[in-house]
Amino acid sequence: MKTLITLTVNGDAHELYVDARRTLLDVLRNELGLMGAHRGCDSGDCGACTVIVNAQPVTSCMMLAADWNGAEILTVEGMAQDGQLHPIQRALVEKGGIQCGFCTPGFVMNIKALLDENPKPSEDEVRAWLAGNLCRCTGYAKIVEAALSVAEGTS
């Protein structure tokens, strides 16, 4: 069964017929060609598919697209503006918070969600907030450092 929905993704409205079984991650990747959100587990455990839906960070692999008619969605592709990296992206690049990079888009989006809610988090707050995003390369130190540097405006 397919449902007609409208999603606004990174400011662009898309009218889509979606199969009831399709997750938001499926739709972003396979219908809209936005490959930045990654499928790491398909069970909400790794956070690589994190996007922001109606101002909340979500694991898009755990959400059925058909439930989100009218939603405003921000993905990693919508973060850089006018050809300039978003400060979170720039900090991750400059602090060495990116190695294989598969987890990076999820971290970018979840750090944004954190700083939107709590612009001056402590290191413990950053670490606790990001505990749902797994990284196998960096040991998190430089990701946490990047997030704090954005919060402190030192990036």
Next chain:
Amino acid sequence: MTDTPLIGQRVPKLDAPNKATGKTTYGHDVRLPGMLHGRILYSRYPHAKIIRLDTSRAEKLRGVKCVLTPKDNPPHLFGYGKDNKPFKDVARSSRDEIAGVVATDPDIAEEALSLIEADYELLPNIFSPREALAEGALLIHPEHGSNLFQRYNYSHGDLAQGESDSAVVVEEKFLLPYVSHVCMETSVVVAQFDHRGHLTLWSTTQIPFLLQRDLSEALGISGSNVRIIQTAVGGAFGRGLDIYPYEPIAALMSRKTGQPVRVAFSREEEFLAGPARQPAEVIARAGANADGTLTFRDVSCMLDVGAYISWGTVTPLVMMETTASLYQVPHARFTADCVYTNNLITGAMRGYGNPQSTFFIETLMDRLAEALNMDPVDFRIMNANVPNSTTPQGLVITSCGLKECLEAVAASADRSVAQEAPSSSSKKSSMMEQGNNGNLPPYLKRGIGFASTLNVGGGARIYRSDGCGATVKVDDFGHVTLVTGSTEIGQGSETVLAQIVAQTLGVRIENVTVLNSDTDIKPWDVGVHASRTTFIAGNAAYLAAVDARNQIFETASQLLGVDADQLSAREGQVAVKNEAGKSISLEQVARRRHFREGGKVILGEGWYDPPTQLVDKDTYKGNISAAYGFGAQMAEVEVDTETGKVRVLRLACANDVGHAINPMAVEGQIEGGAQMGLGYALTEELIVKDGKVLNPDLLDYRLFTSADMPIIETHIIETDDPGGPFGAKGVGEMGGTPTAAAIANAIYDAVGVRMNQVPMTPERVLAALDAKA
């Protein structure tokens, strides 16, 4: 250092901006016109004959293109042990592929799998190496003639002499678990046969050229008809070090359908069918004389390599190296049996045997120090490897900063002790000795522990070539393109190689492009493994850049009318030394060199194969690497004696990396390695029962998260290796190698129990505390 402004700089990764913005194409992102989706059916039982396979219902499902079965197998075996084939008619493990479906949609393919009917005739299961080696045990691969695939038997010196020289001897049995790489991107491949019979494979492999050969042999086609294109790799850590059945399966699927076929693992499949680190049972014994000099080590290992052989079977070579050559060991013996069972397949994983062996060797070191009543750091320094020495095993140690590494982490421990107990004057590298428990509640106990590591740092000759090729082109915009045989797998090699080339040619790093992903374009390389890329590919890139620079200077010397040895390359210019203002731009040199009769391009070439040896096939002696990396760690832990939970408060890591070409990348390797080492020590275990994995998901297989991580202190020790590019040695695998031992030793310091099994879970720590009480 003014002449090397790019070397030693914290240059951000060149590929990071695209990764930060979602623009990078990973294996999972590859989409080709007409691409189909393949799924694999695995055996229901770990050891069984498939006596009937009915695919008719699956074939009739709308959207299914074809179903493949053992009848579609080419007649060739593949894999390191040449014992594997795409589809099995006898399943030897519960991850054995018995059929595959190709469909227009992954969900249809998945549904079709459920429509395949299989009848099995069960065979006796063998789930332990001891059972497998028992008299009269059923042979898992009858054609091999034995369940013992390989026995390693190494010795140096005279063990009896070592025993008799010993004032103290310690012996323990250690148990080591299955561990998974848990790359954030699961295994994926896209295969496309074209109408000329050429196969292109989009792959996340670490060994494109060996895979090209392995795949051509598995399929019975010429290697010249196989092209491997490496996509961006979402983590590797040794997973991509061999050919695995899903790769020829995808190729067979494409050949049969005439369309590109993608096979992508689910996370569950990744845990079940990936090449786990093999479990081992180890008995290790060591001695020292009364003044604290090591006398001997004697280690025997039993490795469960599972149902098929992969490169993991070679990890005893590394365990042997730790046993025989970490510290100065006058007498040593090491034996290992690699045994077939009906368990998971096992393979190579970061450290390649070293996290395992360092766990038992460094635990024994701590016991010896205790038996001798010596400070554990003093004892280690006293026995440490030294520069310009050759170990009895034949390792030629050039640069060596082991002592400096130990001193660095000991100083870190002293700082901690000084903070916690300023009145203490004891020099003991121990908290328990000082009765230092601060103001903690009585059920929390703190301790510190140490461990070191020795790791190949200048390649590792486990294949007849340990070489890498490179070319460097300078175009008529002065832009430089490095084509390297080596591969970026996230570790940052692309950036480090670009730094080496940019430095050598005197151009900005922005003016260097690195191409490293296509076997049709790049020169040969053995693969990304053994922490070899900075050293081996770095030397190759350097040689290619020097060759290009010579060509530049040849032309520039004609244009400027001076001898080539009077020239230097800086800031995109070729300048005459000691003559300010007399220079010519690189792009002018490039253009003037080729826009003329008899013109030439600037194209430098480099091939580097280190001056090392394959180990002798009988004695296992030989200098396998052109340099050795060293490291030490200090773990500070807090043990909850009521729950058994161990919290690591701090991990100080010192690594001798020769020279850090990019300190930020070095720190990244150490910090990331620490995350894996911490997991190996405390949380990560693939629980396998009756041949099946009980925890194939990220909730039940626990990685350290950002909230779990302790403070990681990194200390980069520089010893300037004579053979390394700009003095550098490899560091990729050392970060997590000593961690489990350092934590085990810290637990002992805190609560007085010796942990001989990893992961050191709360249950195991509590059981040890109960046994002690």
